[in-house]
Amino acid sequence: MSASANTPCPCGSGPGYAACCGRWHAAFAEAGTLTAPTPEALMRSRYSAFVLDLRAYLLATWHASSRPAALDPPEAGLRWLGLTVKSSALQDADHGRVEFVARSKLGGRAHRLHETSRFVREGGSWFYVDGDLA
Numbered sequence: 001m002s003a004s005a006n007t008p009c010p011c012g013s014g015p016g017y018a019a020c021c022g023r024w025h026a027a028f029a030e031a032g033t034l035t036a037p038t039p040e041a042l043m044r045s046r047y048s049a050f051v052l053d054l055r056a057y058l059l060a061t062w063h064a065s066s067r068p069a070a071l072d073p074p075e076a077g078l079r080w081l082g083l084t085v086k087s088s089a090l091q092d093a094d095h096g097r098v099e100f101v102a103r104s105k106l107g108g109r110a111h112r113l114h115e116t117s118r119f120v121r122e123g124g125s126w127f128y129v130d131g132d133l134a
Contacts, residue, residue: 010051011044012083021048028057034126036061039096039119040088042126047102051080063120063127079105094121099134 009020016022024045027035036042042061049057055071062068081103088098099116117131 009044010048010080010083013044017048021045025049025052025054025057028060032060034061036126038088039090039098039117039126040085042119042128043088043098043100043117044083044085046128047080047083047100050074050102061126061128063122063129066130075106077106081105081110095119096121096126 007017009015009017009022011021013020018026021044024034024036024041025048027033036045046058046061049055049061053074055073058071059067083103084101086099086101088096090096096119097116098119100114102113102115104111104113114134115131116134118129119126120129121127
C-alpha cells in the first residue's frame with residue numbers, strides 16, 4: 001500500500017496521512033530525524049510504517065537495546081485492517097506505555113496483535129523498546 005497526502009492515515013486517527021503519521025515518516029526520509037512527540041504518536045507512526053512497509057523507519061524507531069538487525073518483508077497477501085489504541089500513559093518525562101490492538105488478515109485468516117508497548121525517550125526522540133502480548 002502507498003499513501004498520498006490526502007489518503008486517510010493508516011493509523012485511523014482521523015487526519016489525512018500527511019497531517020498525521022506522514023509528517024513523522026517524511027521528517028525521517030528527508031533529514032533522518034525522529035520527531036514523533038509522544039509514545040502514542042510514535043506507536044501510531046510505527047503501525048502506519050508496517051502498513052506502508054517502511055522498514056528503515058521501523059528500525060530507526062526501535063531502541064538499540066532491542067532492535068533486530070533487519071526486518072523481513074511482509075508476507076505476500078498481508079492486509080492490515082486497523083488499529084485501536086486502548087490506553088496511553090507516561091510513567092515520567094522519558095518513559096511511556098501504549099496498549100493497542102492491531103488487526104490484520106493473511107491467507108483468509110484474521111489476526112489480532114494485542115500488546116502493551118514500552119517506549120523510552122533519548123536525545124529528544126522516542127523509541128519503541130519492547131512489549132508484552134495480552
